[in-house]
Amino acid sequence: MTVLDSKVALVSGGADGIGRAVVERYLAEGARVAVFDINADKLESLARDFPEGLITVQGDVTRYEDNERAVAETVAAFGKLDIFVGNAALFDYFVPLRKIAPESLAENFDRLFHVNVMGYLNGVRAAQEALKASGGSVILTVSNSGFYPGGGGILYVTSKHAVVGMIKQLAYEMAPDVRVNGVSPGATDTEMKSVEGISGRAQPLNHIPGFHENAANAVPLKRMASPADHAALYVVLGSSEQSPMTTGCVIHSDGGWVAR
Template identity: 35%
Template sequence: MGKLDGKVAIITGAAQGMGESHARRFVAEGARVALTDLNEERGERIAAELGGNALFLRHDVTSSADWGRVLQETEDAFGPVTVLVNNAGILGPVTPTAELGEEEYLRVCAVNQHAQYFGMKTVIPSMRRAGGGSIVNVSSIAGLVANVGAPNLAYVGSKFASRGMTKLVAVEYGPDNIRANSVHPGYIKTPMMVEATDENGGGIADAVPLRRMSEADEVSSLVLFLASDDSSYITGTEQVVDGGLTAQ
């Protein structure tokens, strides 16, 4: 018996990093999973590796029309969706507010914030038809404190927004047995983090009480818990996985 037997999940940004890790854990625990991303080649390969309980769908998370198509194709393949992991996200440029371009600001907010709105708006009716579900919105420690892991104003604003939207949805849809929680990772070993820091954690890990960056699978353990019935009375919370970084 897997922890996610009978669950149908959509995981965005699933072609690499944390999203890929979440998808692999979900399938291993019995879920049927739609992996979505813009990286078709890698996404298709991962889905093929995972077998019949995985489906890859090309997906622009900033498009409400694309969200409608992804939901329809997921329901056609697996049935009503009971888990949504809004994982897709971008950092944007490392720059002070006065130098942040309008186009860069809007792009970061579109991927990190607006996409989570589109995802929840689209998937909640499917969860209601299924009798309930779990939404996991991936935010950041930059959605808790502005001076840690914050490349720019748009990133911080979008990650704080993710946290707030999650709480509202948890309150609104609790009576429908739909739970919503936000996850706030710190420094995680993913391609995006390595590209942004040009390292594998040597320097920035010194600031973490546990003295290391997290592996993606350590975040997946938390996401899996929140998606499963083990967390059946947990909703509206922010779950921090940062090695103690924000405790200082």
């Protein structure tokens, strides 16, 4: 038997990067998985690669109705929902507050927070009843930026600190039926995009010159993560057999920022 046999998961932002690695690992562990993402092409390629045990839902985490539809399609396809993984997020290209023009601060804030914070709230709110019915669990992707400065700019770091608070409050509100935890990756080799317009120089994360070396040198373990490095932690937290007494917790998977 594999760890997630008979479990059903919904993963937001699961068409690429860390989310896709979680989806692949969940499938390997026996789960059936719904992938909710804005990127239709990446969803199509995922569905081609995994024709069994997987459905895709194209939509935007900032729209509540899309989250509702993702949950409804998951339950329609697989009969229930055991694990909701909130994972879709945008970066801010390390832009400090002084470099955001005052007149565009509110717009950049709204765009980034709407995805990184509101997107998670939308997903959990839409999944809440189904998770209560299954006695399931929520896992939210945080970041080393949820705990420490310097791994992003002001908006990204602030949004990820908010996610840490969200995990604690939701764990409190959703107990004893549903456990709520987080996984906190450090720099990872993905094409994470930044909020449109926040910097004229912005490009996908792993295209930034020097990103790999700088990320490796920033941590005691001296290497940058690949998306698959984090995936087993989502399995442990998603399994009510493997982590039945863990809620309100964030597991760090960041090469040791705490030990710098």
